[in-house]
Amino acid sequence: MTENHAVSPALAELADACGVASSFEDAHGVRREVPASTLRAVLAALGVEVTDDDGEGDLSAREALEAVRLGPWRRVLPPTLVARQGTAIGCPVHVPRGAIVNVAALLEDTDEPVSLLPLDEPRIAREVDGMAMERVAVEVPGTIPVGWHRVTAVVEAPGIDPVSGECTLLVYPSVIPVPAGIEERRAVGLAAQLYQVRSDESWGVGDLADLGELAGWAGRDLGADFVLVNPMHAGEPFAPVSPSPYLPTTRRFSSPLYLRPELVPEYGELSDDDRRRVEGLAHTAAAANTDDTIDRDGSWTRKLEALRILFTVPLSGGRAESFDRFVEQQGPGILGFATWSALAGAHGPDWSAWPEDLQDPESEAVARFAEENSEEIRFHLWLQWLVGEQRAHAHRAAVDSGMRLGILHDLAVGVHPTGADAWSLNRSLARGVSVGAPPDVYNQRGQDWSQPPLRPDALAQEGYRPFRDIVRAALRDSGGVRIDHILGLFRLWWIPRGSAPTEGTYVHYDHEAMLGVLALEASRAGAVVVGEDLGTVAPGVRETLSELGVLGTSVMWFEQDDDAPIPPEDYRRLCMASVTTHDLPPTAGYAELVHVDVREELGQLTGDVAAERRGAAAEIEAFTSAVRERGLLEGDSPDDLVVALHRFVAGSPSLLFAVSVSDLVGDRRPVNIPGTSDEYPNWRVPLSGPTGEVVGMETLRASTLADRVMKAAGAPRR
DSSP states (O other): OOTTTOOOHHHHHHHHHTTBOSEEEOTTSOEEEOOHHHHHHHHHHTTOOOOSOOTTTTHHHHHHHHHHHHGGGGSSSOSEEEEETTOOEEEEEEEETTOEEEEEEEOTTTOOEEEEOBOSOOOEEEEETTEEEEEEEEEEOTTSOSEEEEEEEEEEOTTSOOEEEEEEEEEEOSSOOOOTTTTTSOEEEEEEOGGGOOOTTSSSSOOHHHHHHHHHHHHHHHOOOEEEEOOOBOOOSSSSOOSOTTSOSOSSSBOGGGOOGGGSGGGGGOOHHHHHHHHHHHHHHHGGGGOSSOOHHHHHHHHHHHHHHHHTSOOOHHHHHHHHHHHHHHOHHHHHHHHHHHHHHHHOSOGGGSOGGGSSTTSHHHHHHHHHTHHHHHHHHHHHHHHHHHHHHHHHHHHHTTOSSEEEEEEOSOOOTTSHHHHHTTTTBOSSEEEEEOOOSSOTTOEEEEEOOBOHHHHHHTTTHHHHHHHHHHHTTSSEEEETTGGGGTEEEEEETTSOGGGOEEEEOOHHHHHHHHHHHHHHHTOEEEEOOOSSOOTTHHHHHHHHTOBEEEEGGGOEETTEEOOGGGSOSSEEEESOOTTSOOHHHHHTTHHHHHHHHTTOOOSOHHHHHHHHHHHHHHHHHHHHHTTOOOOSSHHHHHHHHHHHHTTSOOSEEEEEGGGGTTOOOOSOOTTOSTTTTTTOOOOBOTTSOBOOHHHHHTOHHHHHHHHHHTOOOO
16 A cells, blocks of 8 residues: 555544544455545545645644544534434533533424423533633433424623524434335335336426326226336426436426426416417427437427416416415525526536636625526526426325325435535535445446535534425425435445545445434325435444334345345335336346346446356346246246246335336336446436337336236235
C-alpha cells in the first residue's frame, strides 16, 4: 500500500467519529481497507477538511477530530431527538457551569408544553472555547405521543444573557401495522413499469389513465390486491427527459409525463379549435404506441403543448379553490420546484450552468425571476395539482376494483446531481461524491448511480424534514411504498468524484431516525412498507427492519444456498416475494440466459464467460428440477415453466407476492441492465411478447397466460 493510501490512526478515528467506514466486509466476506485518499474525499463532502499531507503525527486529522468532538458542546440541544413510542430517553443539554436550565417538549399541533426534568446523573464538565461548560441530562418521558414535536431550552447563568435552544423531537410508533386482512390472507399483486403499459389511447407512454385501467382489470378479473409501479418522481420539465425513473430531478413531486390530457376536467371547456389541436396532438402521439422504443421526448413534447392549451382555460369555482388549497398544503417546497422548472425552461435543467446569482435558491435574483415569471411558475404548480388528481383517481380505481392495498409507489434512492432537489436542497446534499454500490456477484465492477447523497449531519440539523417530505410524497394516494435500496437508510456507498465504484466507502446514517420517519408517516397513512434489502446486507439490518414491521424482499433467483434453491417454505414471512425483479430479465428471458447474453455483449463479465454461462445454466436446471420434483411443472413450454415457478414461490409464507406484468405476456427483454446507461436501452423497452412483438393493454387483457400465472400465484377470483 502506497503512502497516499496509508491510513493513520488519527484519520481512522476521525472517519469513525463522522460515520465513515475505514474498512468494510465485501460481498464475499473479505475485509477490505479503505484508502486514505477515499477517506479524505468523503470527509470533505461532509464538511471536514483534512490535508493531503498530514505530516508527522497527523496533526490535521487530530485537529479535525477535536473539532468534531466539540461540535455537540457548542449547541444547547442536539439538533434532533428520536424516541420510540413508550420509551423514555435522555436529552443532553450543554450549559455554562452552574447555569439553571428549563427544558420542555412542545407537542405537535397544540404546542402544549411537557416539562422535561433532570435525570439523577452527575453533570459532565469540560472547557469549550475558553468557557467552563457542563452537560446536563434531562428525561424525555415515554408518555409523549407519537408525532413531530419540539424541545425548547432556556438557559440562565450569572453574568450572561439568557440563552435558548430548540430541536426536533420525533416520537415514532413501535411497529408499522400490517394492513387489515393481509395477515390472514396473502396479498398477490402486479409489479409494472408504467411507461411500458400502453393502450390505444396512450400518448406513446403508459400513463395514469392506463394505470387506472390496469388496476381495475387486475383487481376485478385477476384477483390482484395491488399494483406496484416504478418511481413516478418528476424528471426534467422539458425534453430531453432522462429515461431512468430511478434518476429523477426530485423525489418530492411527480412527473407530469404520466398525465392523460383528455382527463383534465377543463378539456370539456375547450373551444372547438383548441379541442381539435389537442386531438391532433393525441393522434400523432398515439402513433408511437406500437414503436419498439419508448420515446419519452416525443410524448412529452406533444403532451406539454396540449397541457399549455388546457392551461388557458380559467379555473372556475371549486376548481380554483381546490388548486389554491393544494398549493398551500404543499408548502414552500412545491413553489421551489415550480420555480426551478421555470428557470430550467429559461436556462436549461443543469442549475450548475446557470448564472451564478441564480444558483442560490434564496438569492434576490431568484426572487426577481419568480416575480417576473409568476404565470410560468403557476403553470408548473398546476401540473403538479393535475398529477395529484389523476394519481388519486388511479388509486380509487384500484380500491374500487376490490384491491385491498391499491397502488404501491416506489421510492428511488436519490436524485439527479444537477436537478431540482440538488438545487433547492443544496445545503442537505453532499458535493464531490455520488452514491453507488460495491462489487457483488451480479455487478462485478460495482455501480455508480451518479446521485448526490443526503448528508447525515444535515438531515439531523434540519430535523429530518427533507426525508419526511420525500416519504410523504411517496405515500400520498397509495396503499404503500417500496423503498429502493432500503439498506441506504443504514449506510450508503459514497464514491469520490472521478473514482471508480470500487474506490468508495460506506457512510453510516442514524438508521433509527430514518426508520422512525418512515414508521410515523406510514402508520399515519395506513400504508404497507416494503424495503428492497438485496445486495450486501450488514449484520442485524434485516432483523431491525422486521421488528419495525418493514417487509423485506425475496426474489426467487436470489434465494439460493450452496447453489441450490431454498425451499419457498423457508422464505421470510414478513416480505414481498417475487420470481424476478426489474433489474433482471423477465422470467422466460432469465431461463433462456438473456442476462448472460446481454452482459457478455456489453463487456460486464470480468471472469470466464463460458464458466459464467455454465453456472447460469446449472442455476436454471436446479430450479427446473425443484418445480418438477414438486409436481408443479405441467408441460415443457417456456410458459409452463413461468407458471410453475410462480406456483413454486406461492408455497412461501410471504405476506405479499408481486408478479411482474412482463411475465403475464411471456416477455423476454430486461428493462434495465445495472451498471449501464446508453450501452443498452434501459427503461425504454416496451412491453413485448415472446417473439418481441409490442404488447398493449388490449392484448394484455386478452392474455391467457396472465390468468394462468395469477392463478398459480394464488390470487383469488372475485
